[in-house]
Amino acid sequence: MVLRREPTLADVAELAGVSLTTVSRVLNNRGYLSQETKDRVARAVAQLNYRPNQVARALHGKSTNIVGVIVPTVALPFFGELADEIENALAEHHYRILVCNSMGRADREREYLDLLISHRVDGIISGAHNDQLKEYHTVRMPLVTIDRDLSPTIPNIRCANEAAAREATRLLLDRGARRPALLTSRTGEHNRREAGYRAVLEQFGIDPVIFTVDFHTPDAERARLIDAHLDSAANRIDAVFATDDLSAAAVLDWADRNGLRVPQDFKVIGFDGTSAVRRALPGLATVRQPLGDLARTAVEVLLKQIQNAAQGQEAESISSPIELPGVLLPGRTT
Incomplete structure (x- = not known):
């Protein structure tokens, strides 16, 4: 039997010379069936390369896995x-x-x-x-x-975002930063990394500086917006806590183009700690999420x-x- 389409349960039944019900019972291991019948169905399934319809299984109350x-x-x-x-x-x-x-x-x-x-x-x-x-x-x-x-x-x-952000912000301050900015995708009460950053700065009486670049901004526009934010605040900040590592990488690039030594003149820490970014930027300070x-x-x-x-x-x-x-x-x- 040569098919130009995906085989069906009926095709398996025809090739095996049994009923649709018998094929269904073999595939679902229900009821008594002779070994000869099981073998015939198995050979037909293999010959046709039949794959069970997962949607049909679900409609009959079975798991699709x-x-x-x-x-x-x-x-x-x-x-x-x-x-x-x-x-x-x-x-x-x-x-x-x-x-x-x-x-x-x-x-x-x-x-x-x-x-x-x-x-x-x-x-x-x-x-x-x-x-x-x-x-x-x-x-x-x-x-x-x-x-x-x-x-x-x-x-x-x-991830325990707020606690991790507190640690990241404290590290900047412990290493000598006095005016750290936050670079994040959006600001608000749901941003727990922002909450951690704000909490630590409040303890030290430092005014927060927050830049936002939406998470879904195209790459070229994203880089331009990050540069614009940093250019506008270059004289007011000496560090950046970026809430993702790719943004932190963009900050490092900006610092290099502006002749700032990292970490002597400017400090940067990111968030995520993925294997890919760690390989590309092994020296980047970051918070590694427990993926x-x-x-x-x-x-x-x-x-x-x-x-x-x-x-x-x-x-x-x-x-x-x-x-x-x-x-x-x-x-x-x-």
Whole structure:
């Protein structure tokens, strides 16, 4: 039998010379079947390279063993490495992932959310950075976020951002900085790294200087905006705490182009500590997020939700957010 399309259950049944019901029973290991029948079906499956329809399995109440993961883009080191850690953690439990890159667009995130729900994945882990989408409040499947406050009822797994930011800011002051600025994606009460920076400066009676460049700004425009912020405040600051390492790298580039020695004249510390950036800038002072622990914790919480749903049980109440400590890496830029 030669097919020009993906084989179906009916094709397997025809080649094996058995009924659709028999093929279904073999594939799902239900009821008594002779070894000869099992072998015939197995040979037909192998010959046709038949793959079970995961959507059809879901519609019949069966697990797809697939988890959807929504991130801004795996091209960014933090989210690329996070997706890798999540995939490894899920593989230990025989789950696979479907990675969706929202590219910073709310409309694309909505489309991916709808896609994952319609394909009946077993659960969703969201780490996208769009503003709150009301669609998440209607999701009726296991859902966990990473560093994203969607709702008190949706578990949020994150680094202990405020405590880590306090350490980063104190390090700048301990190394001699007196006018450190904060470079972040957006300001406000939900920015716990900003809260840590502000708390330490208040203790020392130092006025905060905060620059914002939106997380989703295109790279070329991002570099221009960072330069403009630093140029405007060059005489008022002597250090920068950037809330991500790529921004910290841009600050280092600005300092070099302006003839500032780091760390003698100007100090810089970042946040994330991904392997990729550590290889490119091994001397950068930063806070390393516990990526592996974040991924494993998110997977553990999600799989517990999946298990409860399969057993018809109510979701367990979880104190959210779940915060995991970051690690301060002093580097050579402070």
